[in-house]
Amino acid sequence: MEHRITEDEAALYDRQIRLWGLDAQHRMRNASILIAGMRALSDEVCKNIILAGVGSITLLDQEVVTEEDLGAQFLVRREDLGRNRAEAAAEKARHLNPRVKVIVDQEDIVQKPNSYFTQFNVVCLTGCSPEQMIRIDNACREAQTGLYVAGVHGFFGYIFCDLNQHDYREETQETSTERGKEPETKITRRSQSYDSLATTLESTWGHPKPKLLKRKVSPLLFAIQALWLFQQQHGGRLPQSGSQEDLTKLSKLRDERLKSAEVDSTFVKDDLLETLVASASAEISPVCAIVGGFLAQDILKTLSGKDAPLLNYFLYNGIEGTGLVHHVQKLNA
Template identity: 80%
Template sequence: MDEAALYDRQIRLWGLEAQHRMRNASILIAGMRALSNEVCKNIILAGVGSITILEHGTVTEEDLGAQFLLRQEDLGRNRGEAAAEKARHLNPRVKVVVDQEDIAQKPDAFFAQFNVVCLTGCSPDQMIRIDHACRETKTGLYIAGVHGFFGFIFCDLTHHDYREEAQEPATERGKEPETTITQRSQSYDSLASTLEATWAYPKPRALRRKVSPLFFAIQVLWQFQQEHGGRLPQSGHADDLAAMLRLRDARLKEAQVDGSFVDDELIQTLVGSASAEISPVCAIVGGFLAQDILKTLSGKDAPLLNYFMYNGIEGTGLVHHVQKTQA
């Protein structure tokens, strides 16, 4: 099939120039998880230039529960290599490369070769390090994860220029509406600076209009990982739950947030499913993430600014603009 015909719907949506930018883009997907499967599927079908899958781990039984790019016969193989074999069949026009090294061994300069870097399953320390490296070279960065019923996305594009289209109503009968194109730009805060944000809202109800309690719960989860060698809390471990509640109290106090804002039930549910990947949650968060990556590459319309929090229990997906200094 001719390439223009293959991507006809996308060209109509984004325009030929935007499709050309995507066709020449290079994307890094670090960490092959169920969420990464969804992202790879969507951006490969959209016709990006190349994807590099960075993964040093091997396929286990747990991976087969939610990762649709893996099969029983892949047990013991490198996760990235096994997933890439199936991913290439989705769109042979997209180059899929596998790098089996550990991301912890990659120098900062490694990430500069990509247009967009997408991290899943990384440790909090690696997230902060790589975000700093990407900001130095103005490389777009997305960090995402799914923990049971909950999912998150963080976006840092450093500084991003994009076009915003709007249709003006026709001034005369019989004439078509006019489309105006406005050039806009947006600056982004680093991951580290958003983690230092203080809120100082006197009442939880007022704060809920600004940010989800899940935003702080995910931060507490990262702090737990930093204190426990990178591992996630385990369901049924009373000591892990106690540690998470202690970290919750300390984080809210540091952020000048009312202690009741993140209740015990949310922390308990997060602890109970932190290491689980639930397919529908991965599909929702992965679909949002892939669409936003494509939006960034196309340069059309504003990408995510700068957090997306998905709560599968409530069925809510909320976007939050978090800065170090909150208004």
């Protein structure tokens, strides 16, 4: 059943309505979101989306709260140790905005059929294996369900977005030639095509010069893709901090990925991989806040239908303090 925005909600979300418009807020108020994998990054996304006033949000996680979760997560507490992570997080999340329906699902995402994901407007995956990321992306593309995949590994974070074919409106201000007349707002309808995750993993760059390539893409893109290859070959696990053997394996996968992408072998430096391996399983709160804030804002932008969402990778380097957006396709000039 469609939910109409009440006068109380209009007053509560007044600032957002002024920014996005009533129609956009109405779409968000009736949207259903899935957040799979409850970690520090997920907490940031949940907080921002719930406060924005979406219709419902489903938290999916089969794991229980451990000591590691207490470091950066703010939706779980020490007394939640041993409880299901989604259930514990939902209890705190509901207090953020009682108007938003928060649903808990404690099943393993691996056991979920493709049809499960198509009931949502947007699916957001964190902490998933590459195999599941690709499977769910393909299912979402068939159903025209928006997909975001995100993760934080120590000082580094990434977001991938696949909306298949997304329609949105773009507002521009046109200055009138008549003296004293206020600028007019022009609304343009636009459409944007997205590549699947599997397709971007096959992207080639045609052996560009390193300086030219660096203007187009961050070396972190290939480091993250090498990390996914590592997970595929090692049952989904991340490299262990301090393991020279894992670092050697990841370096080999980096070289293979750069070769297949037709990129100079020196583009991704060893020190980047060393830092990535040293903190691959860690979540640093400030990094989660930055990546999670960007991710939540982009999900809301997708739901509102106003302005162009992320196309299609966002890569954050906390050491350099840079966050770069890259459009990655199978064949790049």
